[in-house]
Amino acid sequence: MMEKIGLKYGLLTAIGLIVYFLLMRVLGLVHIIELRFFNGVIMAVGVVLAIKAYKNQVANKIGYFKGLGTGIVTAVVSTTIFSVFMVSYVKIGGTALIEMLSAEQYFGERIVATPGVVIFTVLMLEGVISGFMIAFIAMQYFKQREHKVPGAP
Template sequence: MAIEKVSYQKIAIKYGILVGVAHIVYFLLMGVLGLQDVIELSFLSGIFLVIGIIVAISKYKKINNTVEYFNGLGIGATVGVVSSVLLAVFLVLYISVYRATYIENLQASSLFPESISLVWLFILTIIYGTIPGFFIAFIAMQWFKRADHSMPERV
């Protein structure tokens, strides 16, 4: 039986969902601990993005025995997009249904504009996950490409 190669999209979407769920659980845990009003703590969830991207690239490389540079960047960007879209949808639902005052806390923080709306929060959440996802993958690929990287021999 031949081993089938797995596409980077399947792995990236899987880990994007896992990272998105981790973001949501962290957000809810902050609420349980009464720390949701400390907006700066929400940026610590970026650690989940770093771990998710590194594990996803590692898994892809393990399954396929190699990882092309642009596939690694694609994994990072896709994990970032999927996880941040999940978080953005959750935040919009959370604010709309449960706690409308949370957006006032965001407006009071210096990290978000004073006139932020739900639509802009949705867009910014996706941007705050996608762009770092790409850069994290760029940095991680410096490590993951090493085993496959070879210099041409001089003649």
Template structure:
């Protein structure tokens, strides 16, 4: 990226896409291992969101020569959350509609989701479950990144 054209939106969209892909890969691995029935395991993918937001904020700070405003960091977290969860929601809609409608039935049978959950409400919940935590993760991470002296270790 050129130095003058660095924007937190570009960085956060890039990492949002990567986190969304990580969510999908994890979902598919769970399917191959026959773990789709264990709904609680799907929440482990939240670690991808945490890691993606921290790396995105760090990358933006490095590209902007150590300068990051607090609200840019919050924007990165929220945007990574929105982009990754929209990607996952679209994938889930396609997966349930085309490949495995029983997955939605498993969600309905679990205690974590309402019995009347529809595909559309699942998509909406997926986006909400990515966006709100993304904002809060960035809020917590910015307590560290807002300091001028903070730096991430360089790659070897």
């Protein structure tokens, strides 16, 4: 059940990330790196909604690691889909994005900024790590308030 919810909300979160990127592209704001902060906001909304949906599915008896797993699945799915979209975007004609990220010296002076390196380091690591942290923080709120051993009187 948690995987199904994670896939659903991962897909919805990826759509949000793609729409946001395309909106920034149309408005000519892709070069403003600081606006990537809103990718984290979109990820946070997706992860929290996924955990909340899972909690509702299990009648508010959410296990800590199941909830955390739901958030992580959501983050990995959304980041993977968004990364595939970005690789396609760069391959089709968005090489200026790779050059811009290289100019920002994300990769140091020795690493050649190929689309694969950019997508893996910037998007995958950033998305999965931020998604994990968001899921961890969200589970502090969603975890069960009672700390009883299941089945104990």
